[in-house]
Each structure stands twice: as structure tokens, then as C-alpha cells.
Amino acid sequence: MTTQVIVLNGGSSSGKSGIVRCLQEILPEPWLAAAVDSLVDAMPVSMRESSEGIEFAPDGEVGIGPQFRALEAAWMVGVAAMARAGARIIVDDVFLGGAESQDRWRKALDGLEVLWVGVRCAPEVAAAREIARGDRARGMAAGQAELVHRAVRYDLEVDTTAAEALACARVIAARVG
Amino acid sequence: MTTQVIVLNGGSSSGKSGIVRCLQEILPEPWLAAAVDSLVDAMPVSMRESSEGIEFAPDGEVGIGPQFRALEAAWMVGVAAMARAGARIIVDDVFLGGAESQDRWRKALDGLEVLWVGVRCAPEVAAAREIARGDRARGMAAGQAELVHRAVRYDLEVDTTAAEALACARVIAARVG
Amino acid sequence: MTTQVIVLNGGSSSGKSGIVRCLQEILPEPWLAAAVDSLVDAMPVSMRESSEGIEFAPDGEVGIGPQFRALEAAWMVGVAAMARAGARIIVDDVFLGGAESQDRWRKALDGLEVLWVGVRCAPEVAAAREIARGDRARGMAAGQAELVHRAVRYDLEVDTTAAEALACARVIAARVG
Amino acid sequence: MTTQVIVLNGGSSSGKSGIVRCLQEILPEPWLAAAVDSLVDAMPVSMRESSEGIEFAPDGEVGIGPQFRALEAAWMVGVAAMARAGARIIVDDVFLGGAESQDRWRKALDGLEVLWVGVRCAPEVAAAREIARGDRARGMAAGQAELVHRAVRYDLEVDTTAAEALACARVIAARVG
Numbered sequence: 001m002t003t004q005v006i007v008l009n010g011g012s013s014s015g016k017s018g019i020v021r022c023l024q025e026i027l028p029e030p031w032l033a034a035a036v037d038s039l040v041d042a043m044p045v046s047m048r049e050s051s052e053g054i055e056f057a058p059d060g061e062v063g064i065g066p067q068f069r070a071l072e073a074a075w076m077v078g079v080a081a082m083a084r085a086g087a088r089i090i091v092d093d094v095f096l097g098g099a100e101s102q103d104r105w106r107k108a109l110d111g112l113e114v115l116w117v118g119v120r121c122a123p124e125v126a127a128a129r130e131i132a133r134g135d136r137a138r139g140m141a142a143g144q145a146e147l148v149h150r151a152v153r154y155d156l157e158v159d160t161t162a163a164e165a166l167a168c169a170r171v172i173a174a175r176v177g
Numbered sequence: 178m179t180t181q182v183i184v185l186n187g188g189s190s191s192g193k194s195g196i197v198r199c200l201q202e203i204l205p206e207p208w209l210a211a212a213v214d215s216l217v218d219a220m221p222v223s224m225r226e227s228s229e230g231i232e233f234a235p236d237g238e239v240g241i242g243p244q245f246r247a248l249e250a251a252w253m254v255g256v257a258a259m260a261r262a263g264a265r266i267i268v269d270d271v272f273l274g275g276a277e278s279q280d281r282w283r284k285a286l287d288g289l290e291v292l293w294v295g296v297r298c299a300p301e302v303a304a305a306r307e308i309a310r311g312d313r314a315r316g317m318a319a320g321q322a323e324l325v326h327r328a329v330r331y332d333l334e335v336d337t338t339a340a341e342a343l344a345c346a347r348v349i350a351a352r353v354g
Numbered sequence: 355m356t357t358q359v360i361v362l363n364g365g366s367s368s369g370k371s372g373i374v375r376c377l378q379e380i381l382p383e384p385w386l387a388a389a390v391d392s393l394v395d396a397m398p399v400s401m402r403e404s405s406e407g408i409e410f411a412p413d414g415e416v417g418i419g420p421q422f423r424a425l426e427a428a429w430m431v432g433v434a435a436m437a438r439a440g441a442r443i444i445v446d447d448v449f450l451g452g453a454e455s456q457d458r459w460r461k462a463l464d465g466l467e468v469l470w471v472g473v474r475c476a477p478e479v480a481a482a483r484e485i486a487r488g489d490r491a492r493g494m495a496a497g498q499a500e501l502v503h504r505a506v507r508y509d510l511e512v513d514t515t516a517a518e519a520l521a522c523a524r525v526i527a528a529r530v531g
Numbered sequence: 532m533t534t535q536v537i538v539l540n541g542g543s544s545s546g547k548s549g550i551v552r553c554l555q556e557i558l559p560e561p562w563l564a565a566a567v568d569s570l571v572d573a574m575p576v577s578m579r580e581s582s583e584g585i586e587f588a589p590d591g592e593v594g595i596g597p598q599f600r601a602l603e604a605a606w607m608v609g610v611a612a613m614a615r616a617g618a619r620i621i622v623d624d625v626f627l628g629g630a631e632s633q634d635r636w637r638k639a640l641d642g643l644e645v646l647w648v649g650v651r652c653a654p655e656v657a658a659a660r661e662i663a664r665g666d667r668a669r670g671m672a673a674g675q676a677e678l679v680h681r682a683v684r685y686d687l688e689v690d691t692t693a694a695e696a697l698a699c700a701r702v703i704a705a706r707v708g
Contacts (some may be wrong), residue, residue, distance in 0.1 A: 018663030024221035025662050030230075030244050032252070033219045042210040044201035045488050053207070067207050074264030075209070081258030087251035128697035131556050132549030158449050162693075165660035195486030202485050220666050305520035308379050309372030311576050339516075343482035378575035384584070384598050386606070387573040396564045398555035407561075421561050428618030429563075435612030441605030 003177045004083045004112045006031070007091040007105060009152060010119030011144030013062075013130040015160035015168070016092045019119060022169035023090055027176060034079045035092035036072075043071060060139025062096060076108035083112050098150035117172055118149055118157035125161050180354045181260045181289045183208070184268040184282060186329060187296030188321030189237075190307040193269045194341030196335070196349070197294060200267055203343075203350050211256045212269035213249075220248060237316025239273060253285035260289050275327035294349055295326055295334035302338050356366025357530045358437045358466045360385070361445040361459060364473030365498030365504060366414075367484040370446045372519030373473060373512070373526070377444055379521075380527050388433045389446035390426075397425060416450060426478035430462035437466050452504035469485050471526055472503055534707045535614045535643045537562070538622040538636060540683060541650030542675030543591075544661040547623045549696030550650060550689070550703070554621055557697075557704050565610045566623035567603075575603060591670025593627060607639035614643050629681035649680055649688035656692050678680055 006023065007015045020033050040047075040054060047053030047068060055063040083089045102116075102150035121129075126141035156175055158168035183200065185193045197210050217224075217231060224230030224245060234238040260266045272278035279293075296308075303318035333352055335345035360377065362370045374387050394401075394408060401407030401422060409417040437443045449455035456470070475483075480495035510529055512522035535597075537554065539547045551564045571578075571585060578584030583596040614620045626632035633647075657672035687706055689699035 015663075019223070021665040022659075022662050025223065025637075030221050030224060032248055033231035035219075036217060038219065039209075042212075042215065044197070044207050046202065047207060051346035059251060071207060071209055071243075071264050074259045078255040078259030078264075082251045082255030085254040088249050088253075101205040125695060128553075128695045129549075131553050132546075132696035134552040164656060164659045164665035192486075195483075199482075199485050302518060305376075305518045306372075308376050309369075309519035311375040329432040341479060341482045341485035375576070379577065384575050384578055384602060386570075386602055389573075392569060392573065393563075396566075396569065398561050399552070399560060400556065423561055425561060425618050428613045428616035431616040432609040432613030432618075436605045436609030439605035439608040441602050441609075 001113045003048060003115045005089045005091060005109055005114045006117060007114055007121050008117050009093055009095045009148060011141060011148050012136055013125060013126045013141035014119045014121040016119050016163050019163035019169050020090050020092050022166045023172060026169055026173050029088055031088040031090050033090050033092060038096055039075050052080055055129050056137045060137045060143045076105060080108045094144060095148045099152055102152050115175060116154045118154040120157055120159045121145060122161040178290045178354050180292050182266045182268060182286055182291045183294060184291055185294050185296050186270055186272045186273060186325060188303060188305045188318060188325050189313055190318035191296045191298035192342050193296050196346050197267050197269050199343045199346035200349060203346055204264055204353065208265040208267050210267050210269060213271055216252050233314045237320045238313050250335035253282060257285045257289065271321060272329055276329055279329050292352060293331045295331040297334055297336045298322060299338040302349045355467045355531050357469050359443045359445060359463055359468045360471060362471050362473050363447055363449045363502060365448060365480060365495060365502050366490055366493035367480045368473045368475035369514035370473050372521050374444050374446050376520045376523035377526060380523055381530060383442055385442040385444050387444050387446060390448055393429050410491045414491050414497045430459060434462045446496060448489055449502045449506055453506055456506050469529060470508045472508040472513055474513045475499060476515040480498050532644045532708050534646045535673055536620045536622060536640055536645045537648060538645055539648050539650050540626045542625060542657060542672060542679050543667055544657045544672035545652040546691035546696050547650050550700050551621050551623050553697045553700035554703060557700055559708060562619040562621050564621050564623060567625055567652060570606050579697045587668045591668050591674045595627065599684060601632055608653055611639045625675060626679045626683055633683050646706060647685045649685040651688055651690040653678060653692040
């Protein structure tokens with residue numbers, strides 16, 4: 001079967017966006033990135049300052065409210081429609097709800113050929129990379145490292161703790177139909 | 178009728194993204210931005226270096242190839258699907274093909290309540306702002322200022338030559354149903 | 355006399371950095387920008403989270419502590435040294451202390467030929483541009499618009515309320531010796 | 532002796548800026564970053580488009596002209612002056628001229644207590660990270676990986692090939708007097 005959507009799930013600073021860029025580089029066809037970070041950027045600034053939207057606590061915890069959830073649901077429908085219209089899509093998401101988040105995507109992507117990929121990174125390494133980046137609320141990396149994988153089922157998992165993004169991308173690309 | 182999609186069309190450095198942020202600030206409901214610049218960012222880097230993709234010539238001319246066109250078509254379908262799923266959307270686009278570009282959106286957005294907005298800016302002022310930004314290929318602003326409005330039909334037009342983005346956003350917001 | 359340093363002082367969102375880029379474009383020799391925003395970026399992230407450093411309150415007020423002040427003083431000495439070593443410098447600063455800030459620069463730049471430029475913008479226009487930018491703490495623009503000019507003496511003043519950055523830059527460039 | 536300046540030298544995508552942020556985090560006093568990338572950003576845009584300035588060839592080679600060299604020389608003098616005025620400085624540079632580049636810094640920093648640090652990364656790993664970043668001219672990483680260390684003498688060297696930026700920063704911090 002031909003893979004239509006690659007879903008990457010992993011915690012903050014686990015290296016997903018680097019893997020996305022490497023996949024875009026090595027896969028023979030053009031793939032479009034659909035990142036939850038870009039969704040947040042596309043929302044009103046006020047969504048990041050309200051319990052209705054998305055809140056980043058100083059300790060790195062992320063709170064999701066009903067307005068964020070509503071836009072996210074429509075975004076998932078839209079991403080699925082892009083794939084059905086022929087665009088190859090790499091989703092770059094953080095399953096704060098674990099298996100529940102995966103279920104939401106599963107419903108949205110119904111009928112599409114999806115490759116589910118877990119992007120793991122040891123919490124202490126992700127936390128170190130968070131410091132090196134300098135642009136993320138401290139604590140997100142460690143807080144999300146295990147949480148986002150709870151009860152999620154994958155076709156394959158990669159681990160960036162000791163492997164470069166490009167090496168992980170090659171493992172994933174080998175599984176793209 | 179309730180406006181579901183606001184489409185802003187204007188040349189590079191005409192001030193569209195500032196208007197988007199102001200609209201997101203002043204409209205009572207959350208609106209999601211869908212900018213062609215974000216689409217370009219979501220594509221493989223190699224798409225910006227190939228005649229198949231999108232090329233930015235040193236003189237500011239932009240060339241569009243079949244691979245870009247294919248992803249763009251799927252993106253339009255996806256944006257429309259987001260709107261049908263209940264998200265309010267502000268499209269921020271550059272109609273390099275004028276009326277032809279509008280036709281593509283019109284087909285994608287079929288059945289949705291759309292407010293078509295032309296964002297004008299005097300070419301010499303847009304060119305001056307391009308210099309002040311410092312991050313755009315020189316010549317795009319002047320080259321696109323008139324071109325993108327050719328035979329396009331609008332519900333309303335705003336002009337950023339002498340008006341602030343916020344003032345333009347207020348004029349648009351007054352027309353949002 | 356040959357101008358060695360141009361000092362631009364103005365509130366947040368008054369348009370200074372756009373004027374800097376335009377000056378760099380139109381002046382015949384290469385000029386180096388020295389912006390207080392870049393100084394803040396060069397400091398440890400923790401400096402932005404402590405009363406010892408620089409604090410951006412939710413209402414846009416900016417608090418300056420002794421650690422920030424110490425690094426800023428050394429920076430001013432360094433900028434002056436660059437000018438004495440032959441680099442033409444455009445300082446882009448926000449005189450939160452008004453005349454007191456100017457005195458600090460005056461001492462650092464002692465013996466150099468300096469062009470002092472006030473960059474004004476009507477508070478309500480600066481506040482509107484702050485919304486359009488979307489990346490600054492709300493309230494800084496209005497709060498600083500008048501404050502930073504208190505008792506400061508200029509060689510010339512420009513006003514971006516109704517003039518483009520490029521037009522302001524041309525007025526300044528005409529005064530550069 | 533008390534270290535006044537830490538000089539990090541390494542090729543593009545070797546991980547220097549991540550180490551800088553980690554050093555700023557873990558060192559007890561505030562340290563100011565002085566990165567050649569920031570110097571380039573502070574120059575006129577036109578400097579990046581001329582053989583007088585700095586040119587980034589499509590193959591990743593970097594050409595340096597006399598105008599760049601002149602501003603760089605003044606910048607080195609200014610950085611040294613900041614250190615003499617009491618700011619602790621972390622220089623983040625790419626010694627395209629190898630030992631010759633180090634000599635320029637050595638003269639500028641004369642009399643200051645300097646810790647010279649080589650930041651190494653295996654060329655193929657740096658090249659992989661360049662792809663994952665997606666914002667650098669392809670080929671710079673591999674081209675500079677060995678070149679910049681030619682005949683340079685260090686107080687210590689770190690290698691990011693298999694070590695995180697934070698771990699490297701800890702090794703460096705242990706040597707800061």
C-alpha cells in the first residue's frame with residue numbers, strides 16, 4: 001500500500017521537526033509538514049493567554065482548553081482532506097492525551113494509509129536539548145517525554161537519544177510504502 | 178449570513194499578515210490564519226530551489242512549478258475542509274495568477290460564505306517597506322503590487338498606503354457577518 | 355565632521371529597526387547595527403526572568419536590574435570601541451531613563467562624532483503596530499512612546515506616525531557627515 | 532586566574548550556539564554571547580550579496596571580502612573592550628582562516644584571560660544536522676568541519692558527535708576559572 005500520511009508523535013525537544021526536514025529531504029516525492037506548532041502559530045495570540053486556549057505554565061505543563069480543542073479538531077479534518085486530495089503529509093504532533101489523541105487522529109484520517117511513528121528521547125537528554133535550544137518553557141521536554149506515548153500504538157519507533165535525526169528519518173523512510 | 182472564510186489578497190509587503198493579526202485580535206471569535214507563506218514553509222526546502230517548485234528570482238519574480246501547484250491545490254481543499262468543520266479561517270494569499278487564482282479558491286471554497294478582501298498598497302510604498310523589512314527578495318513588492326489584483330473581484334478593498342493594519346482590520350471586521 | 359555613530363532613540367514599535375535597515379541600504383558606506391534588542395538576545399535566558407536582569411511585565415512595563423545594567427554598561431564601552439576602531443555604528447536603543455540614558459551613552463561615546471536622532475511615533479499608532487506585529491508584550495509601545503524622549507536632546511527628530519521608515523532614513527542620511 | 536573570555540571555535544552545525552546557551556545557563560555569573568552570526572546579522576543586507584562582504588556559495592563555501600574583514604576587525608576590538616569593562620564574554624566564531632583567525636583574536640584579546648575551546652563534530656554528523664536544521668546553505672558543515680581547526684591551539688576541545696551540548700558545556704565550565 002502507498003503511505004499517504006506519516007504521523008510522528010513525541011514530546012517537546014524529542015527532535016521531531018528535525019526528522020520531518022530530513023524526511024522531506026530524502027523521500028523521493030514532496031511531502032508537506034503539518035505541525036501542531038504551526039497550528040498554534042496560526043491561532044490568535046490571545047489563545048496562548050487563556051484557559052480556553054492553550055497555556056504554557058512556567059513548569060512546562062501545557063493546558064488545553066475548549067477553544068483550542070475546537071480549532072484542533074477542524075485542523076485534523078483539514079489535514080486529512082489535504083491527504084485525500086493527493087498531498088503526502090507528515091504530521092508532527094505531541095499526543096498530550098496519549099491514546100486518546102491517537103484516536104482523534106485515527107478518526108480524522110479514516111480510510112487513509114497511515115504510518116504511525118513514535119519518536120522517543122530519554123527525558124534527561126530531551127531536557128538537556130531544551131536548555132540548548134533556549135526557546136522553550138523549561139520542563140516541557142521532561143514532562144512530556146513518557147506521557148505522550150501512553151498506550152499509543154505505533155508501526156515503528158525511533159529514538160533520538162543516541163541517533164541523529166537523519167538516521168531516524170532513514171529508518172522511517174524505509175517503511176514508507 | 179455568517180462569514181466562514183475571509184480571503185485577503187495582496188502583493189508582498191502590502192501588509193496582509195499585520196491585518197491578519199489585528200483581525201485575530203479584534204474579532205470576537207477565534208479565527209485561524211492560513212497563509213501561503215506558511216504553506217511554503219511547510220514544503221521541502223528543495224521545493225524552493227527547483228523550477229518544479231517555487232523559485233524566487235533575484236529580481237523578485239516568483240516562478241511556480243507543477244509540484245508547488247499540486248500541493249497548493251491540496252492545501253486549498255484542506256483549508257476549505259477546516260472551514261466546513263467549523264473553524265473560522267483567514268486566508269492570506271498572493272494571487273500571482275490574478276482572477277485565475279481567485280477561481281481556484283472559489284472552487285475550493287464552494288458553498289462557504291466568503292468575504293473577499295483586496296489589500297492594496299502603492300508600489301513605491303510597498304517597495305520601501307520591503308527594504309525596511311530586510312528579509313524579502315528585493316523587487317517582489319513592486320512587481321506584485323498591481324499584478325495580483327488583475328480582474329479579481331472583491332467584497333471590499335483596503336489600502337495600507339496611508340492606513341495602519343489595525344484601521345484596515347476594523348473596516349474588514351465591520352463587514353464580517 | 356564625519357559622523358561616526360548614529361544613535362536612534364525611540365519607544366517599542368516606533369519603527370527604529372526598519373529605519374536602521376533603510377539607513378544601511380541607502381548610506382554609501384557599510385554601517386553596523388548595535389541594537390539593545392540584540393544585547394538582550396545575547397544575554398542568558400535567565401536574565402529575562404529575574405529582577406536582577408530585565409523583566410517584561412504583562413502590562414508592557416520594563417524593569418531593569420543591576421545585572422542588566424552592568425552588562426549594558428560594558429556593551430556601551432564596546433560599541434564605542436568599535437566606532438573608534440573605524441566601524442560606522444547605528445545604535446538602536448530605548449532610553450527608558452530618558453536624559454539619564456543619554457548621559458550614559460554620551461560618556462561612553464566621548465570624543466566620537468555622534469548624530470542624535472529621536473524616533474517618534476504617536477502612542478496610539480505605535481500601539482496599533484504592536485498588535486500588528488504580534489510578538490511584543492502588549493502595552494510597551496504606548497507606555498514608552500513619550501517616556502523615552504523626556505529631556506533628551508537631539509540633532510534631529512523623525513516621526514514615523516505618517517512617514518515610512520525609508521523616508522525617515524533619507525532625512526537622517528542627509529544629515530550624516 | 533579568572534577567565535574573562537571563552538572563545539568557542541567550530542564549523543557550521545557543530546553545535547556551538549547550543550553550547551553557548553548551556554554555558555549561560557550553568558555558569559554562576561551572567562555571560563554575554565558574541566557570535567559571528569550576530570555580527571553578520573548586524574551588517575547591511577547588501578554585505579551578504581557582494582564579494583566585498585560575505586558570500587555564501589550554493590556549495591556551502593564562504594567567501595570573505597575586505598569590507599567584511601574591516602567590520603570584523605572593529606567588532607573584535609569592541610568585544611575585547613566589553614570584556615575589559617567587566618562583561619564576561621563567550622565568543623562563538625568560525626575560524627575560516629584557522630590559525631590566522633586565532634591570531635586576530637589573540638591580538639584583540641591581548642591581556643585578557645582567555646579560555647580557547649575547540650568544538651569538533653564529525654563532518655558527516657555535522658552535515659546530517661545541517662539537513663535537520665534546514666536553514667543553512669548545504670555543504671557548509673562538511674566543508675568547515677576540519678578546516679576551521681587547522682593549526683589552532685586550544686586549552687580544551689569538546690566533541691559534539693556523540694555528546695550533548697549540555698555535557699560539553701559542563702566540561703568547559705569546569706575549566707572556567
